[in-house]
Amino acid sequence: TNYLDITSIRWITGFLVGWPCELLLITHDRGFMDRIVTHTIGIHRRKIRKFTGTTERYYEQIAQDEEVYEKTRVNDEKRQKEIELFINRFRAKARLANLVQSRVKTLTKMEKKEKLEAIKALDFSFRARPFPGKHVMRVQNLTFSYDAGKPLVRDLDFTVSAGERVCVVGKNGKGKTTMLKLLAGRLTQQSGEIMYNPNVTLGVFEQSYLNDLVDTRTVEEEILYSHQDVERQGVRNICGAMMFSGDDALKKIRVLSGGEKSRVMLGKLLVTPVNL
Numbered sequence: 001t002n003y004l005d006i007t008s009i010r011w012i013t014g015f016l017v018g019w020p021c022e023l024l025l026i027t028h029d030r031g032f033m034d035r036i037v038t039h040t041i042g043i044h045r046r047k048i049r050k051f052t053g054t055t056e057r058y059y060e061q062i063a064q065d066e067e068v069y070e071k072t073r074v075n076d077e078k079r080q081k082e083i084e085l086f087i088n089r090f091r092a093k094a095r096l097a098n099l100v101q102s103r104v105k106t107l108t109k110m111e112k113k114e115k116l117e118a119i120k121a122l123d124f125s126f127r128a129r130p131f132p133g134k135h136v137m138r139v140q141n142l143t144f145s146y147d148a149g150k151p152l153v154r155d156l157d158f159t160v161s162a163g164e165r166v167c168v169v170g171k172n173g174k175g176k177t178t179m180l181k182l183l184a185g186r187l188t189q190q191s192g193e194i195m196y197n198p199n200v201t202l203g204v205f206e207q208s209y210l211n212d213l214v215d216t217r218t219v220e221e222e223i224l225y226s227h228q229d230v231e232r233q234g235v236r237n238i239c240g241a242m243m244f245s246g247d248d249a250l251k252k253i254r255v256l257s258g259g260e261k262s263r264v265m266l267g268k269l270l271v272t273p274v275n276l
Contacts, residue, residue, distance in 0.1 A: 001029045005172045030055045045116075066116060073113040083107045120243050129273040133197040136160040136276055137183070142192035144175075144182055152178050156192065160276075181206070196276075203274030210261045215254035219244045219264055222253055226268040235271065242267045 034054035142156035152175040239249035242263040
């Protein structure tokens with residue numbers, strides 16, 4: 001669903017809901033998935049489990065199971081300590097030998113439950129640079145065409161003011177990504193102006209930027225070279241926040257998956273103070 005517009009997603013959702021046969025579906029769009037599936041297979045803590053219902057139901061059940069497990073583990077540890085204390089206290093008393101032996105057998109049969117490890121998750125915040133101005137940017141009479149034919153963007157005018165969060169909508173092929181590439185300086189317009197406030201520092205995240213990563217660098221090096229005032233320990237912290245902890249931060253860019261490279265790009269943004 002990454003490259004489908006809303007209309008296409010609605011169509012394929014309806015098509016799959018009405019599909020009379022079985023299907024297996026993998027996607028990062030949980031909302032799309034949950035409208036279609038009857039069962040969920042989850043890979044969690046190196047185990048595969050199948051649940052009836054949506055991913056929401058799956059994660060609810062996982063949370064409930066782990067809560068019960070942790071409470072049971074804590075209670076078992078408390079019980080084990082009580083039994084050990086009883087054994088150590090009364091081991092030498094002959095009249096309590098049978099009770100002590102019974103406790104020893106109970107302790108031997110008790111299964112030790114390991115504490116669940118915390119699941120890694122993205123945990124980060126951007127270095128926001130203050131913006132003292134009123135208007136962030138102005139676009140006037142912006143026109144762009146990939147060839148000599150009909151312009152994809154023509155006579156575009158708008159202003160972005162401080163505090164605004166702008167969403168660009170439209171059908172596929174109508175110029176949304178092209179417009180953002182123009183604003184980011186990745187493309188050059190045929191006419192018109194893009195004027196940024198002098199206090200603006202631009203941060204850009206775009207999938208085609210993954211090709212700008214240097215394959216021979218490590219994750220740590222790629223992030224370290226992103227900004228001149230960042231220190232190595234700060235980079236290590238960001239690597240950890242991007243789920244590249246320990247030796248994973250020393251992986252070469254060339255061995256990373258697309259999703260991992262996207263996290264590196266986010267890490268590069270994190271070390272750069274931006275306000276747009």
